Amino acid sequence: MQSVEITVISAENLRVGKKPVKKSSFVAVRASSASECCTTKMSAEGGGSHPTWNEKLAVDLQPADLRNGFIMVEVYCKVTSSKSKLVGGVHVPVSDFLGGFLPSNRLQFLSYRLWDPTFERNGVVNISVKVRFPETPNGCRSFPQAPRPKAIVGVPAREQERERLGGVAVVAGVPAVWFGRSHCTYQGLGF
Structure with missing residues (x-):
């Protein structure tokens, strides 16, 4: 199993029904094969359509995710004290930060277009990703060897x-x- 540290930095131009988001929002992140998700705290009241979180979340990737999986990033806004509404989401391919030209253990800053439930463009989410490699018993990190x-x-x-x-x-x-x-x-x- 591979662990990925995702820092949800901020979002831009969030809208609900063609109007800017005015309430607090949060982000849910999960791997494509996972049923549970990690969530950020609510953005500060008044975060509105340009909220910031700067919160680190850890996501575990299964072997199937490493081959052709993705990470789902979804932004929600608070509607009532107990209800939230999906503002937009994106599927981030694991191949965008693992197995490319950059070393896998390097911190990478990424921005993605969000899509609302009706498949309309709805803002941008800014994240950073760092792959965490498991430590071996002697304290060294084990890096996967790809041919x-x-x-x-x-x-x-x-x-x-x-x-x-x-x-x-x-x-x-x-x-x-x-x-x-x-x-x-x-x-x-x-x-």
């Missing part, structure tokens, strides 16, 4: 180069111009 393919610079990678490297070859390079459209599609939230 790294060898890079061949140039396009395309030649067949003889792939054979020389045991069939594992990745072409590394930065395109000068990218004419393609965005490949990201919004799948919807599990509200």
Whole structure:
């Protein structure tokens, strides 16, 4: 099991029914495979549409989450003393902060667009994420070892180069111009 420390920093431009949020709000965070969530405290009264929390939450990721999971971040506002209303949410892919080009144990600051229950844009949430690695009995931290393919610079990678490297070859390079459209599609939230 992998532990992730998520600091919920703030949110911007929160709205309920096209009107700015005027009441206290809080954030719920959970892994895609978890049934329980961690929540922040209520933002200060008057936090309104630009609340701040600066609160750390710990989320445990199961092995299935590490492969293709996500973390759900949902912002709620207080309606009555016992009721809260969902303002917006986002699914943060685990791949955004684990297994990329940056070391996994580095603090990363991320901002995500929030989507309300009717799938309309509704503000932005700002978080930071740091992956916590389990300690071994001798006090050292254990870092997962992922196989790294060898890079061949140039396009395309030649067949003889792939054979020389045991069939594992990745072409590394930065395109000068990218004419393609965005490949990201919004799948919807599990509200």
